[in-house]
Amino acid sequence: MITRVDDVDYYELLGVRRDAGQAEVRSAFRALAKVLHPDAGGTAGTFRLLKTAYETLSDPVRRAEYDRGGSTPAVPAPRPSARPRGAAARPRPRTRHDPAFVPPRCTVPPASLPWWHLTRHQAVIGPSGGPGHAPGVAAVLGALLLAAPLLAVGSMSPVVLLGWLALVAAAALTALRLGRAYLRAARARAAALAEFGDRAEFGVPDTEPVAERLTAELIARYPGRLPGAKVFHGLSRPGSVFADVDHAILCGHRLVLVESKLWLPGHYELDDDGALWRNGHPFRGGQTSLAETVATFAEMLPGVEVRGALLVYPSSDAELTVDETPAGGVHPLLAEGFVRTMGGWLAGGCGVMDPHTLRVLRDRVSREAAAV
Structure with missing residues (x-):
């Protein structure tokens, strides 16, 4: 049986113009x-x-066909059950995670x-606010150029001599x-080396949840090997003692906050408001506050x-x-996308x-993770 809806204008229903783009x-x-x-109070039919x-x-x-005919292309109606009377019903698909997978x-x-x-390269220890080599080289060259007129001091007029001495x-x-x-930069590097040494990992990952264990392994095998990379497990937001x-x-001045989820198969995406969608529907089976956390750490x-x-990860x-x-x-990502994109x-x-950044993040490692 085929169902058609002839008394509803889909453009009016969605509130868009007839030349509206897909976005x-x-x-x-x-x-x-x-x-x-x-789930939000509407009806299933609507x-x-x-x-x-x-x-x-x-x-x-389908849109072109709809525009030509003014009605939706054929949409199959639900098929009636072919199960014989008295036969055992087929088990419904499981909607929870499979703990064995x-x-x-x-x-x-x-x-x-x-x-x-x-x-294969080594990290540079120390603050990035040092003077660098260019100013020092310029100062040395400038001093040499200013010292060159020493050979002609006797022939200088008093005014020129005073000006030259002021430049020197x-x-x-x-x-x-x-x-x-x-x-100061050398002392800061020495202090940082004494404080952190070669330590590249802070906190202990929670290995019981499958998703977090897989992510910890993923980080250790790929981006955690970048020179200067520092990995944190169980960071808390300001005012919290939990592993948010x-x-x-952390690599230099770039920080990635990672949240791991084990969810049902399907297609997931985030809308402009940060709300989760699965297969074109609002996703009620999970949530994330990662956007708020990113904003909090960016401000901090x-x-x-x-x-x-x-x-x-699929469940x-x-x-x-x-x-x-x-x-x-x-960024919603699968494991491979995380390695390539974030890495x-x-x-x-x-x-x-x-x-400084490393010190702030180290102090935000939650008590639970730090005490393990």
């Missing part, structure tokens, strides 16, 4: 779905009609990663200040680029996909360890 159709559907979904309108107008072929490990070949060659004094003062800056962030990776660490990685042996489009600084981004800031 506008999608945005309109999501906004309405939040209030018309049965939401089914809304979903049919969205599926029609978001598909170019463990997602396979990520097997990205390291040689295929554009940033992998960086793992200014160059000497600049060299003295640079020397003090270099000394499963894992975090000015000058540090902060991103969130929502790492999703059973079926396909799970994500839309990697970020929202609120959060490459972190590689752009690796090689330097900033003691």
